[in-house]
Amino acid sequence: MRLKSTTRFGLYKDLLSSSNYFKLVCGAGNEDKNEVEFLTFVYTLAGCAGFDVSASPEIVDSAKKGINLAIEKSFELGIEIPFIPFITVSVGMPGDHHVRKAIITNDCVSCNLCIPTCPTDAIPDNLIITRELCIGCGNCEAVCPPAANAIKYEHNSKELLTILPKCVEAGAESIELHAGVPDDSSTVKEWKIVSESVPNGMISMCLDRKHLSNDMLIERIKIAQEIANDRLIIQADGIPMSGGVDDFNTTLQAVSITDFINKELKNKYPKFKKLPILISGGTNSFTGQLARQCKVKFNGITIGTHARKVISSFFSRPADFKKDKLLFAINNAKKLIDMNLYH
Ligand code: SF4
């Protein structure tokens, strides 16, 4: 990978323009400091370019800690880390899946069906959801019997004007707004705050087609670009947080939405020709391969559930890692990155 730029902004751009940007999503709602430290530690050693974390200065701190520990460890392991990965913090509009927290109401009939479906083990036997672990995926709601309908959500509200500068001060270099909601005017209001919070950094808008028609999606990107100009990244979210299974079908919609944006925007309007698109939402080992087979161009791939899953059995505090176990974890993470970007 040839990286020419000497500035962080230029480096980010280089990674995107060469389609070499792999981002691990620790989870917009994941406020488990130990897990974030573990994920950033292993994936930095595996060559990950960026991390997406919850908009909390403490969580940014945990990510930085994981990255720094990885850099220290890289000398001992003889692994070259060509650059320090970027930290992006994620915030979301009310109603967006990424920033909600599930709760179990009194209508629960204690059937326990939801417990094994939770990807983060946030539902213990006492059926009181561990808020910090919930990533709002909706798996529990999907299995909850309709007669009970006991899963509800709370918006994980963050006061953007207050929280974002603190995250930037803690080390976040980029911000992502999950904006998969129909309302343009409130989205624009929050997008402006995002833009002003990192005036010299890349900003990403994550969009899906659950509440936006194809036309609304394209219109939303045009509006986002007017504010962000060349700092804009679009995270094309196939089906939000649907990456549990590792096969072609699971990643189909993620590639499809990217293809749609390419055809309806990037290929049609010169102004959008270089707009960076990150594929997400149902991404797994097959995403890059499917996109290449379908000739769908992309600038990077961002993976959450599946990327966390491939190393979850190795969970350890960085200082407690046994060398062979660590090398296995790094190998699994690296394989996922390589399969997506380089095969
Ligand atoms: S299944 Fe998803 S939404 Fe439900 S508690 Fe677990 S993480 Fe939260």
Ligand code: SF4
């Ligand atoms: S699936 Fe619904 S009813 Fe069953 S334990 Fe979970 S919340 Fe309660």
